[in-house]
Amino acid sequence: MSRAHDRIVILGLGLIGGSLARSLRSTGFCQDIIGWGHREASLRRGVELDIIDSYSLNLEEAIADADVIVVATPTLVAADMLRQLLPLLPRDGSGPVVTDVASVKGSLRQAAIEVTGGMPAQLVLGHPIAGSERSGVDASAVDLFQRHRVILTPEPDTDPAAVELVRRMWASTGAEVIDMDVNTHDSVLAATSHLPHVLAYALVDALAQSDVSENIFRFAAGGFRDFTRIASSDPVMWKDIALANREALLASLDEFNAHLMTLRAAIDSADAEALLATFTRAKAARDDFASSTAERDAP
Amino acid sequence: MSRAHDRIVILGLGLIGGSLARSLRSTGFCQDIIGWGHREASLRRGVELDIIDSYSLNLEEAIADADVIVVATPTLVAADMLRQLLPLLPRDGSGPVVTDVASVKGSLRQAAIEVTGGMPAQLVLGHPIAGSERSGVDASAVDLFQRHRVILTPEPDTDPAAVELVRRMWASTGAEVIDMDVNTHDSVLAATSHLPHVLAYALVDALAQSDVSENIFRFAAGGFRDFTRIASSDPVMWKDIALANREALLASLDEFNAHLMTLRAAIDSADAEALLATFTRAKAARDDFASSTAERDAP
Numbered sequence: 001m002s003r004a005h006d007r008i009v010i011l012g013l014g015l016i017g018g019s020l021a022r023s024l025r026s027t028g029f030c031q032d033i034i035g036w037g038h039r040e041a042s043l044r045r046g047v048e049l050d051i052i053d054s055y056s057l058n059l060e061e062a063i064a065d066a067d068v069i070v071v072a073t074p075t076l077v078a079a080d081m082l083r084q085l086l087p088l089l090p091r092d093g094s095g096p097v098v099t100d101v102a103s104v105k106g107s108l109r110q111a112a113i114e115v116t117g118g119m120p121a122q123l124v125l126g127h128p129i130a131g132s133e134r135s136g137v138d139a140s141a142v143d144l145f146q147r148h149r150v151i152l153t154p155e156p157d158t159d160p161a162a163v164e165l166v167r168r169m170w171a172s173t174g175a176e177v178i179d180m181d182v183n184t185h186d187s188v189l190a191a192t193s194h195l196p197h198v199l200a201y202a203l204v205d206a207l208a209q210s211d212v213s214e215n216i217f218r219f220a221a222g223g224f225r226d227f228t229r230i231a232s233s234d235p236v237m238w239k240d241i242a243l244a245n246r247e248a249l250l251a252s253l254d255e256f257n258a259h260l261m262t263l264r265a266a267i268d269s270a271d272a273e274a275l276l277a278t279f280t281r282a283k284a285a286r287d288d289f290a291s292s293t294a295e296r297d298a299p
Numbered sequence: 300m301s302r303a304h305d306r307i308v309i310l311g312l313g314l315i316g317g318s319l320a321r322s323l324r325s326t327g328f329c330q331d332i333i334g335w336g337h338r339e340a341s342l343r344r345g346v347e348l349d350i351i352d353s354y355s356l357n358l359e360e361a362i363a364d365a366d367v368i369v370v371a372t373p374t375l376v377a378a379d380m381l382r383q384l385l386p387l388l389p390r391d392g393s394g395p396v397v398t399d400v401a402s403v404k405g406s407l408r409q410a411a412i413e414v415t416g417g418m419p420a421q422l423v424l425g426h427p428i429a430g431s432e433r434s435g436v437d438a439s440a441v442d443l444f445q446r447h448r449v450i451l452t453p454e455p456d457t458d459p460a461a462v463e464l465v466r467r468m469w470a471s472t473g474a475e476v477i478d479m480d481v482n483t484h485d486s487v488l489a490a491t492s493h494l495p496h497v498l499a500y501a502l503v504d505a506l507a508q509s510d511v512s513e514n515i516f517r518f519a520a521g522g523f524r525d526f527t528r529i530a531s532s533d534p535v536m537w538k539d540i541a542l543a544n545r546e547a548l549l550a551s552l553d554e555f556n557a558h559l560m561t562l563r564a565a566i567d568s569a570d571a572e573a574l575l576a577t578f579t580r581a582k583a584a585r586d587d588f589a590s591s592t593a594e595r596d597a598p
Contacts, residue, residue, distance in 0.1 A: 129520050149518060184511060191506055192519040196526045198562055199498060201581040206558040207490050208584035212483060217588045219448060220491040221428050223529045227495040230522045231585040235578035242566050242574055253563055257556075259505040263497055264552055267541050275541055279534035282500040285507035286530040289516045 007032040008169075009066040009096075011081060013046045013055075015132055016101045017072030018140025021051045023173040026142050036062035037073075042137050051137070060088060063096065068169065071100035076240030078102040079111035082123075086115050089122070097162040099124045099169075103189060104244040105153045105182045121159040124166040126152045127185065128175060135234070146174035153182045183248075190248035195256060197238050198249070200231040306331040307468075308365040308395075310358075310380060312345045314431055315400045316371030317439025320350045322472040325441050335361035336372075341436050350436070359387060362395065367468065370399035375539035377401040378410035385415050385422070396461040398423045398468075402488060403543040404452045404481045420458040423465040425451045426484065427474060434533070445473035452481045482547075489547035494555060496537050497548070499530040 008030045010017045021033050035043045035055035043055035056062040063069055063085070071081045078100050089095040098120070102108055105125045112119055130148040132139055150170040154163045167177045180188070207216045242249055266274035307329045309316040320332050334342045334354035342354035355361040362368055362384070370380050377399050388394040397419070401407055404424045411418055429447040431438055449469040453462045466476045479487070506515045541548055565573040 129518060131520075151518065180514070184514060187511055188514045188518050191509065191511070191515050192523045196502065196523055198566075199502065199559070200526065200585075201578050202559040202562050203495065203498065203555055204581040204585045204588075205577050206555045208580065209558075210490065210554060212486055212490070213584075215479070215483060215487045216490050217584070217591065219428060219450065219487050220588065221430075223532075224491045224495055225589070226525045226528050227499065228585050228588070229525050231581045232589065233522075233582070235575055235582050238578055239571055239574040243569055243571060246566055246569065250563065250566060253559075253566075255509060256502055256505045257559070259508075260498070260501040260552075260556070263501050264549065267497075267545055267549060267552075270542055270545065272538055272542060275538040276534055278504050279500050279537055281507065282503040282530045283532070283534050285512075285516070286499075286503045286527050289503075289519065289527070290524070290531060292516070 006030060007034060007066050008068045008070065009034045009036060009063050010052070010070045010072050011036045011059075011062070011085070012071070012073035012077075013037055013042045013052065013137050014072065014074075015135045015137070015139050015144075016128065016130075017070065018046065018051055018137035019130075019142070019144035020070060020072065020101075020128075020173065021046065022140055022142040023145065024169070025051060027172050029169060029172045030067070034062055034066070045137050049137070051140070059084065063088065066096040068165065069096050069098045071098065071102070074237055074240060075102040075104055075244050079107055079244070082108060082111045083115045086112060086120060086123070089120070091116070091120075093121045093159060095122055097122050097124060097165050099126045099152075099166045101126065101128055102244075103127060103193070103241050104186055106186045106248070107244040109153075109155070109182055119155045119157055121157055122162050124152055124154055124158055124162050125182070126150060126166060126170070127189070128170065130175075143174065145170065148175050150175040150177045151180050151185055152177060153180055153185050155182075186245050186248040187252070190245055190252040191255075194238075194241055194245055194249045195252045197230050197233060198242065198253065199256070200228050201238070204228050204231040305329060306333060306365050307367045307369065308333045308335060308362050309351070309369045309371050310335050310361070310384070311370070311372035311376075312336055312341045312351065312354075312436050313371065313373075314434045314436070314438050314443075315427065315429075316369065317345065317350055317436035318429075318441070318443035319369060319371065319400075319427075319472065320345065321439055321441040322444065323468070324350060326471050328468060328471045329366070333361055333365070344436050348436070350439070358383065362387065365395040367464065368395050368397045370397065370401070373536060373539060374401040374403055374543050378406055378543070381407060381410045381422075382414045385411060385419060388419070388421070390415070390419075392420045392458060394421055396421050396423060396458075396464050398425045398451075398465045400425065400427055401543075402426060402492070402540050403485055405485045405547070406543040408452075408454070408481055418454045418456055420456055421461050423451055423453055423457055423461050424481070425449060425465060425469070426488075427469065429474075442473065444469065447474050449474040449476045450479050450484055451476060452479055452484050454481075485544050485547040486551070489544055489551040490554075493537075493540055493544055493548045494551045496529050496532060497541065497552065498555070499527050500537070503527050503530040
């Protein structure tokens, strides 16, 4: 058999799970792709679209003979999913490789340790840094992960062969796969994604409740539109992420707030030099980021 | 003579002044457009591009026979410009109409009152809500103001004919012209523009100085790119604006911070309900804003 693996089971066929299935299908990375979930409509749609071969609403049935199980449910549900899934697998490392796509890794590690007494060697936590404003299997795309990054957070005891298999799976989608430790992952994501979402939500909510809110939104310009775009993200998903990554998010928020209070003091005391120094430093960092991103996004 | 006015003098021929000149030229709103500034190269370029008819480096010479004078210099320089300009004009209201394009109005009103003892009846403060990441006369565009808003902040004693003339001038560029009082203008702009810039600068600076900054910028995704785009804005201009609109900006920042601290407490105490309520409210406000903006931007 020329294929790398026989059977990949995707738990939760939404945007991410659906896109992964489309990509694995298109490259022939595996022979069978099986779906599992609570919403039969999505799974049936997956078969119609020829993204998956078949599905089951029964978890034990779905994971039978799996080589790889991908937990592609939303972040907060992912921990519960692991609590359900891990007890069904053999404890001797002979079972399938398990990975996930959640935005927070520490809470999943904790769930896995709680339920099995230690990190299973076959469990490789991962996070594709990709998404879309749309959701659901109909929004899934074969190229969603192309030129995007996927972070894997293997533990010291994780089976290297399991890590290698998950790495190859993501590499087959066109993603760049990188290792990081769990805490670094959660700090980096808190700073670059979770905190900005909280700031955008806080700003829009503050403005909407202000006494000039009608005028405020009426006269907002393009910069405001970009700045607040992420406040249109799914509230349930971001509530889940904020709670799942609570500690790292609070640390990041406090670090930001210290900087904001320093800037506030400089504005209050009309300290032109301090303002100019901070704004200049920030612009340089942002311009560097923009140019490195532009390079990355280039074909 | 069929033209509305003979002579418009533009003080400062950059992006905004140059774009206004191009538009006035294209519609024949006035007969002569005269430029004044410190940088002769920009003014010469304006003549080359046929945006202005002529220029002078001497302010008194430039404003001779003017019907309208537009102060199109940067925000912080605009106050100094008024201090120079107003003493040159007749005090009896027989002189030209004066207007400006600065982002902050209170500091200009204060400068005018300081130098003349009261708001001159011929002075109509204004602010076109338009811009570009580029600057300078070469970046100017004939349609920069089309379907954008221009806010005028007339005072009780402002000559209604002067307000009407400035309104017609901006309307001729395709802009929607709206009146607002000075304090409301400065509060609205603080909330929708000046505060978001300060937040973006503070966030990028905090991240750049954090101990995982390399990773942070390396793994930032699309949401972060949008959120921090305004941190690439001109530091000198934004230092000036932050200082010129100090009080309204501090008030807006404190209002934001109160909301952020409420959210922080909800995250800290894992109050899922409070997080969901705030995020949901903010998303609804942002979605409303996005759809009203989309309508406005439609041709």
